[in-house]
Amino acid sequence: MNRNIPFLDLVTPHVELEEELVHVFRKALHTAGFIGGAALQNFEKNFAEFCQTNECVGVASGTDALLLAFLAGGIHPGETVLTVANTFIATAEAITQAGAVPEFVDIEEGTYTMDAQELRRYLESCPSDPVTGKRLSRRTGNPITAVVPVHLYGQMADMDSIMEIADEFGLQVYEDACQAHGAKYFSQRENRWLTAGSIGRAAAFSFYPGKNLGACGEAGAVTTNDPEIARKVRILRDHGQPRKYFHEAIGYNGRLDSIQAGILDVKLKHLSRWTEQRRAAAKVYDKLLSEIEGIFLPLERENFLSVYHLYVIHTRERDSIQQKLTKKGIGTGIHYPVPLHLQPAYAFLGYGEGDLPVTEASAAMTLSLPMYPNISSQDQEYVAQVLSCAMEEAIVTV
Numbered sequence: 001m002n003r004n005i006p007f008l009d010l011v012t013p014h015v016e017l018e019e020e021l022v023h024v025f026r027k028a029l030h031t032a033g034f035i036g037g038a039a040l041q042n043f044e045k046n047f048a049e050f051c052q053t054n055e056c057v058g059v060a061s062g063t064d065a066l067l068l069a070f071l072a073g074g075i076h077p078g079e080t081v082l083t084v085a086n087t088f089i090a091t092a093e094a095i096t097q098a099g100a101v102p103e104f105v106d107i108e109e110g111t112y113t114m115d116a117q118e119l120r121r122y123l124e125s126c127p128s129d130p131v132t133g134k135r136l137s138r139r140t141g142n143p144i145t146a147v148v149p150v151h152l153y154g155q156m157a158d159m160d161s162i163m164e165i166a167d168e169f170g171l172q173v174y175e176d177a178c179q180a181h182g183a184k185y186f187s188q189r190e191n192r193w194l195t196a197g198s199i200g201r202a203a204a205f206s207f208y209p210g211k212n213l214g215a216c217g218e219a220g221a222v223t224t225n226d227p228e229i230a231r232k233v234r235i236l237r238d239h240g241q242p243r244k245y246f247h248e249a250i251g252y253n254g255r256l257d258s259i260q261a262g263i264l265d266v267k268l269k270h271l272s273r274w275t276e277q278r279r280a281a282a283k284v285y286d287k288l289l290s291e292i293e294g295i296f297l298p299l300e301r302e303n304f305l306s307v308y309h310l311y312v313i314h315t316r317e318r319d320s321i322q323q324k325l326t327k328k329g330i331g332t333g334i335h336y337p338v339p340l341h342l343q344p345a346y347a348f349l350g351y352g353e354g355d356l357p358v359t360e361a362s363a364a365m366t367l368s369l370p371m372y373p374n375i376s377s378q379d380q381e382y383v384a385q386v387l388s389c390a391m392e393e394a395i396v397t398v
């Protein structure tokens with residue numbers, strides 16, 4: 001008999017915390033505390049502590065967090081910013097919204113995050129500006145001023161290598177940590193564990209409902225150790241005003257609602273436990289799926305701690321396997337089916353097929369399995385069973 005295993009279970013954690021979450025809402029109703037105030041300040045303080053940063057500034061979404069971090073940190077129109085094409089479009093959108101031009105570096109097999117060797121190779125192939133010494137994009141001639149590694153699926157990019165390259169080429173680093181709340185790695189450079197969001201000039205988090213830490217609506221945050229960046233983001237998120245009706249800059253309506261901040265603060269207390277549960281579920285999948293022919297499992301780099309926002313396998317039989325899983329009641333996702341360099345929205349950049357071979361191969365093979373803290377091992381066994389049969393059938397058919 002078919003089971004019904006959702007790709008994501010957003011109901012259970014909210015029902016478990018219902019009383020506390022409703023209390024947040026009730027308190028806001030009774031005090032009319034909808035914007036700013038203690039709920040926002042408490043969450044910002046607690047999330048900064050969680051990320052081991054000095055500052056956290058709540059904003060309206062992960063996309064706003066990226067954009068405001070770029071603007072506050074100093075990315076300017078006419079500059080080129082390097083990132084990956086295997087990400088949600090918001091990473092590149094925010095670069096474009098800041099007036100800069102995104103360019104894409106290929107990813108590593110296994111972790112599917114930015115390939116630091118490719119980053120170096122590309123930078124070394126670019127000419128230098130004789131005055132500033134900055135590398136100039138081979139595509140546009142723009143100065144390359146920043147790099148945005150994405151900590152994808154819950155695992156951090158190879159930050160030691162990326163930071164080293166960024167230092168060498170004078171690039172600012174902004175982390176897209178939207179999928180990596182609490183991810184860590186042991187830095188050989190610093191000889192200590194570092195947390196996602198604490199390494200670059202600034203970092204962006206999304207609290208979209210399906211994220212490891214999700215709001216009951218839209219929300220995001222910028223983390224940074226630089227008080228000046230935090231100050232600027234605080235101003236930019238609020239129409240450029242340090243004080244009501246005094247506008248220092250042309251800003252945005254990019255504030256984090258107090259109700260969402262209060263909800264996030266309640267959920268933050270449970271995040272480490274949920275991460276442990278996700279990691280345990282990932283280990284169960286690793287074990288159950290390791291013997292299935294034709295499937296590539298996600299690679300957790302040594303001395304890295306993934307928070308398994310997604311559990312992503314790769315197989316050449318992706319489309320038929322996904323159909324079979326759907327028929328058997330198993331929800332799946334594809335992150336992401338079309339890499340950004342091949343999206344119509346970015347056609348103007350002039351990329352074509354074959355430009356990012358690892359990214360393109362990954363997009364054709366990637367499949368995200370059900371993953372959430374409360375997934376049961378029986379459900380995971382069922383997923384593995386169905387997957388195993390589907391793979392056998394697919395391989396026989398080929």
Ligand SMILES: Cc1ncc(COP(=O)(O)O)c(C=O)c1O
Pocket residue numbers: 061062063064087088090091150176178179205206207208219220
């Ligand atoms: C890698 C990445 N960057 C940016 C974003 C944008 O976040 P939001 O949807 O909160 O704007 C997301 C969220 O989907 C994401 O996964």
